Amino acid sequence: MALYLEDFAAGQPFLSGSATVKPEAVARFATEFDPQPFHLDADAAKESLFRGLAASGWHTAAMTMRLLVECEMKPAGGIIGAGFEELRWPKPVRPGDTLRLTSEVLEVRRLSSRPTQGIIKVRTVTLNQHDEPVQIMVGNHTIAFDHAVAVRILSGGGPKTIKRRTASTPSLSMILQIELRQSETPDSEQATLPKAASSPITLCDLPGVQNSPPLATQI
Amino acid sequence: MALYLEDFAAGQPFLSGSATVKPEAVARFATEFDPQPFHLDADAAKESLFRGLAASGWHTAAMTMRLLVECEMKPAGGIIGAGFEELRWPKPVRPGDTLRLTSEVLEVRRLSSRPTQGIIKVRTVTLNQHDEPVQIMVGNHTIAFDHAVAVRILSGGGPKTIKRRTASTPSLSMILQIELRQSETPDSEQATLPKAASSPITLCDLPGVQNSPPLATQI
DSSP, X not given: OOBXXXXXXXXXXXXXXXXXXXXXXXXXXXXXXXXXXXXXXXXXXXHSXXXXXXXXXXXXXXXXXXXXXXXXXXXXXXXXXXXXXXXXXXXXXXXXXXXXXXXXXXEEEEETTEEEEEEEEEXXXXXXXXXXXXXXXXXXXXXXOOHHHHHHHHTTOOOOOXXXXXXXXXXXXXXXXXXXXXXXSTTSOOOOOOSSOOOOOOOOOOOOOOOOSOGGXXX | OOBOGGGOOTTOEEEEEEEEOOHHHHHHHHHHHOOOHHHHOHHHHHHXXXXXXXXXXXXXXXXXXXXXXXXXXXXXXXXXXXXXXXXEOXXXXXXXXXXXXXXXXXXXXXXXXXXXEEEEXXXXXXXXXXXXXXXXXXXXXXXXXXXXXXXXXXXXXXXOOOOSOOTTSOOHHHHHHHHXXXXXXXXXXXXXXXXXXXXXXXXXXOOOOOOXXXXXXXX
């Protein structure tokens, strides 16, 4: 079920499924994006501070994104990154590890500059099979209001909570186009909502996540 | 040439080579890690706020890592991430774009708790072929002192700058093992440096980068 801004609240938890880190995937990712010895060479990795092969942190981030896209937190229009405040890898991810996520909404706020959107701050912790955090992220995500609420706001009404959009409301893409036109010509008349509804807009991307033992402990 | 902590200074710039973003790579990465319509379906992407196909932000981060690993900033022991304070994608990366990096050292500091290591804070901006920032990161990286300097510190001497290690100095892995033993048994005698030198240690991973136009401008 697609979620809108009014569906989120601080303290809300979200869980994900799990995924096992295949050894060949660790090598493939590292070969393409992060060709450093501790990701690729078992002997060199033993000599490193990782004390064994470890997945690239960016591989962990990418696997986290996949788990996020498939988890129960499904903002309408996709997962939209508006910037990360924190991203850390407190422990190495080993080939064969099984990862899962716990996310928590830290903050929900409206954007006064963008009446159809808000921001949720989310902490997402990626855990291994021993429940040890291997990645911690805190990110802000842009979230749309429910279409009907957005229409109400753009029509001059308040952001009353109206659950779920109906077939008769314009699509979010249209609402955003109107909003863009309004911001481009701030002195123009209130834009008229179009009558035909096109497919819902899909927005940006990106996960969110937070805090815990400092990475320094691994070094 | 491998760089040690004493080789870094605030304000120091580093450049990278460039890499072109292959359309099939955008689709492949998104299929595996970020299967959202604006990364995979040209028609859906046109309807999205990206207004066309865009690479996953994590793909951009991974490509940035590859450029960093190959750039002139080569810390001895690898690129070690000690945490990111900022990670943003101000503009979408399009299939066919050509990316390059500009990095700048923002801060260099010693770690009083770890006499053989220090931290450099680095801002890395990923630019497209129009010189527009597509990713901004600010990260802290753990950097080793030159081996000879580390030996001097562990022997009770000050961190005088001694460029490049010599064959007769112990490897960093040995020094770190000694340091670990010392911190595990803080009241023990000064550890004796081993005589045989093993291969240099390779440490953690990760790039660093910084600030500019807010991501919100793309939404």
